[in-house]
Amino acid sequence: MAPNQQQFEYLNQRLSTGGFRFTPQREHVYSVLLQKRDHPTAEEVFIRAKREMPDISMATVYNCLDALVQCGLARQVTLERGAARFCPNMREHCHFYCDSCEKVFDIDLAAGAGLPLPKGFQPDRFDLTIHGRCPACSTGKK
Amino acid sequence: MAPNQQQFEYLNQRLSTGGFRFTPQREHVYSVLLQKRDHPTAEEVFIRAKREMPDISMATVYNCLDALVQCGLARQVTLERGAARFCPNMREHCHFYCDSCEKVFDIDLAAGAGLPLPKGFQPDRFDLTIHGRCPACSTGKK
DNA sequence: AGGCTCATTTAGAATTATTCCAAATATTGA
DNA sequence: TCAATATTTGGAATAATTCTAAATGAGCCT
Numbered sequence: 001m002a003p004n005q006q007q008f009e010y011l012n013q014r015l016s017t018g019g020f021r022f023t024p025q026r027e028h029v030y031s032v033l034l035q036k037r038d039h040p041t042a043e044e045v046f047i048r049a050k051r052e053m054p055d056i057s058m059a060t061v062y063n064c065l066d067a068l069v070q071c072g073l074a075r076q077v078t079l080e081r082g083a084a085r086f087c088p089n090m091r092e093h094c095h096f097y098c099d100s101c102e103k104v105f106d107i108d109l110a111a112g113a114g115l116p117l118p119k120g121f122q123p124d125r126f127d128l129t130i131h132g133r134c135p136a137c138s139t140g141k142k
Numbered sequence: 143m144a145p146n147q148q149q150f151e152y153l154n155q156r157l158s159t160g161g162f163r164f165t166p167q168r169e170h171v172y173s174v175l176l177q178k179r180d181h182p183t184a185e186e187v188f189i190r191a192k193r194e195m196p197d198i199s200m201a202t203v204y205n206c207l208d209a210l211v212q213c214g215l216a217r218q219v220t221l222e223r224g225a226a227r228f229c230p231n232m233r234e235h236c237h238f239y240c241d242s243c244e245k246v247f248d249i250d251l252a253a254g255a256g257l258p259l260p261k262g263f264q265p266d267r268f269d270l271t272i273h274g275r276c277p278a279c280s281t282g283k284k
Numbered sequence: 285a286g287g288c289t290c291a292t293t294t295a296g297a298a299t300t301a302t303t304c305c306a307a308a309t310a311t312t313g314a
Numbered sequence: 315t316c317a318a319t320a321t322t323t324g325g326a327a328t329a330a331t332t333c334t335a336a337a338t339g340a341g342c343c344t
Binding site for chain 3: 315316317318319320321322323324325326327328329330331332333334335336337338339340341342343344
């Protein structure tokens with residue numbers, strides 16, 4: 001599924017606003033992210049991207065993901081150890097990591113709203129990850 | 143500064159409860175963590191530990207930190223990219239990462255309290271990192 | 285104390301994740 | 315189209331962590 005015209009325009013606009021050029025690789029990496037929103041690692045994005053663009057390189061995937069993050073088109077998510085994951089959901093939300101099946105769920109919650117920070121701290125962005133069990137794993141009580 | 147008797151007892155008890163043995167290395171790594179609570183990386187812990195225990199190895203530092211985390215004596219904190227950091231503060235708190243001076247501050251806030259999770263999700267632990275500017279950096283408005 | 289068992293330590297190798305590099309190529313604006 | 319500059323590429327390099335196998339150490343049983 002190629003990105004539709006609207007997504008294409010939006011990507012183009014965000015890239016140039018951010019001082020980046022539009023390239024087929026960036027378009028493709030973005031479309032890969034949008035296709036399956038399961039918080040893939042850079043390596044997983046690379047594998048998926050290669051299916052339609054066999055010559056794309058790992059370095060380019062990192063470059064594209066970086067550009068997307070800087071343009072505000074994707075978030076980089078760091079859940080404990082291991083590789084960083086990428087998420088094109090830019091709504092305010094937090095992540096639920098299931099310690100049992102290791103899936104990542106988007107939860108629509110504004111984590112930082114109303115938190116009484118000590119005087120002087122100027123928050124910019126809140127990263128909330130909740131660890132626990134997802135519905136499937138908690139009923140199975142494995 | 144060596145850990146006091148109470149800390150020593152507590153460490154011993156938590157280690158054995160967790161199925162770990164008490165070793166001089168683990169005691170020393172724990173005392174290093176307690177001495178300067180600036181969220182050091184494993185490498186920084188290694189450097190500090192070597193001052194009083196020159197033969198300790200990196201692998202042992204990782205092993206000790208791991209054991210401490212598993213015993214509930216320290217938390218592993220993952221702030222974006224780069225090395226994991228370690229924090230012996232086990233009170234419920236979150237972290238404020240200053241994007242300007244890159245220091246990490248403990249903030250005494252219960253991040254997850256009262257968050258309305260969707261049905262079925264069983265939260266176990268909340269990891270909230272707030273990015274922004276610390277008081278010193280926000281007044282300097284660098 | 286002596287011996288057994290198993291955890292731990294150690295140094296270094298191996299692995300994983302990411303960044304860097306320099307040359308070739310592509311994109312944009314004039 | 316041309317020049318300037320960003321991007322892509324493959325591979326090398328780096329960073330962070332884990333693994334491995336041998337030596338050591340601790341606790342337990344007799």
